[in-house]
Amino acid sequence: MKPTKRNKLVLKLPARIFFFVFILILFASSIFLLFYDGREVDDDKLLFEYSINQNIKYDVDIYESSLFEVDNLGMNQTYVANLVRDINFNFAYNYIYNIQNPLTYEYSAKAIIRGNYSAPGSSEVSQLVTREFDLIERTFNEANFGNQVNINEDIVINYSFFNDIVNQFRDEINLPISALIEIIFEVRTTAIVNNRAIPDTKVMRVSFPLNQQAFRIALDYESEFSNSFYEEAGIIEEERNLYEFIPFVLGVLLILIMKTKFYFFEPLNNYQKKIKKILKTYSDIIVIVNSEISKEGLEIVEVKSFDEMLDLEAQLNYPIVFWERQEKEIGEFTFVHQGVLYKYVLTNETDKL
Numbered sequence: 001m002k003p004t005k006r007n008k009l010v011l012k013l014p015a016r017i018f019f020f021v022f023i024l025i026l027f028a029s030s031i032f033l034l035f036y037d038g039r040e041v042d043d044d045k046l047l048f049e050y051s052i053n054q055n056i057k058y059d060v061d062i063y064e065s066s067l068f069e070v071d072n073l074g075m076n077q078t079y080v081a082n083l084v085r086d087i088n089f090n091f092a093y094n095y096i097y098n099i100q101n102p103l104t105y106e107y108s109a110k111a112i113i114r115g116n117y118s119a120p121g122s123s124e125v126s127q128l129v130t131r132e133f134d135l136i137e138r139t140f141n142e143a144n145f146g147n148q149v150n151i152n153e154d155i156v157i158n159y160s161f162f163n164d165i166v167n168q169f170r171d172e173i174n175l176p177i178s179a180l181i182e183i184i185f186e187v188r189t190t191a192i193v194n195n196r197a198i199p200d201t202k203v204m205r206v207s208f209p210l211n212q213q214a215f216r217i218a219l220d221y222e223s224e225f226s227n228s229f230y231e232e233a234g235i236i237e238e239e240r241n242l243y244e245f246i247p248f249v250l251g252v253l254l255i256l257i258m259k260t261k262f263y264f265f266e267p268l269n270n271y272q273k274k275i276k277k278i279l280k281t282y283s284d285i286i287v288i289v290n291s292e293i294s295k296e297g298l299e300i301v302e303v304k305s306f307d308e309m310l311d312l313e314a315q316l317n318y319p320i321v322f323w324e325r326q327e328k329e330i331g332e333f334t335f336v337h338q339g340v341l342y343k344y345v346l347t348n349e350t351d352k353l
Helices: 013-035 159-173 237-258 270-281 306-316
Strands: 007-010 046-062 084-097 103-117 126-143 148-158 178-193 196-210 218-220 224-232 261-264 286-288 299-302 320-326 330-337 340-347
Touching: 046 178, 046 196, 084 103, 084 159, 084 178, 084 196, 103 148, 103 159, 126 148, 126 159, 126 286, 148 159, 148 178, 159 196, 159 330, 196 224, 270 286, 270 330, 270 340, 306 320, 306 330, 306 340
Parallel strands: 286 320, 299 340
Antiparallel strands: 007 261, 046 084, 046 224, 084 148, 103 126, 103 178, 178 196, 196 218, 320 330, 330 340
16 A cells, blocks of 8 residues: 655645734733733632641551561551551541531542563553542532641551452463552641632652552641632732743744644554554453564464454453554554453454454
8 A cells, every 4th residue: 555645735825924923912912911900919818728737647457477576567667568567547537627618528548559570671651440439439528617727547458368369360460560559638728718729739749659568658738738829800829920921822823823734644554544443442351562472372363353252351350452563554462361361353454353
């Protein structure tokens, strides 16, 4: 098949002049609004302010061992995986605001296991599996009285439970993988001030590796945060950020209008259309790798259609691995289970998915 030539379409001069003048007017208007003296913040017109304090504490319960005289270890240590029984986390969140306005809030916590694979001799890492576990289901509440919200939640992580999941998956696919567990505690608040919503989202994260002999625990959160909103002619002060950003965007548009050219790119062939649809529709169950998975020692079964691959994935709950054998022409989907490699090959001539 001969490559298709690119067709070039240049925007006509009258249209370019019209867009240039239009963008220029918007640019001038935004500059005027940005420096207009009537929009200066008056410290006496404080509309709303709030502050947030967050904290994570934890300790580690261990099995009886001759190495330790205690059965519980504190924070910021290196932990021997075989001795760890439970990790006890405490998530604390405090939101204080200056006026007694209705405020709604919601929070949740989940654990995510991420299993990664790196081919021998390659620095690129592919994510093979992701598993999520709800630790605290999303909780909704309202703070109609007072001027603060306090959340204090304890979460116990059984290390062996999550580590066994990774080991089982590693044995099933017969690939060396590295794994990480991430605990995400998220709080969302919405204050209503002068019929306007003022939202805020804060996330506290904990992460540590699985499938290792020893590990450390990493914490990632913002311990202190504050924000203020001012009333100026009915406009909240944070909106000034928008007016500061608009001139930059419009300036870029002005340059592009002067040199506007639009291109129609080479049309997709049948293979590209099919693979684009598959990867978009099933992105949550497909892992893309840059090199072919080793087939040594595996029984290979040719699968007739992609629907059969989907049926296998639904039954066994393991990801489908995609490797593009020949760019824009041939793609290979594989699925490994109990020593058997199921393979489906998609080409430009394939009629049935």
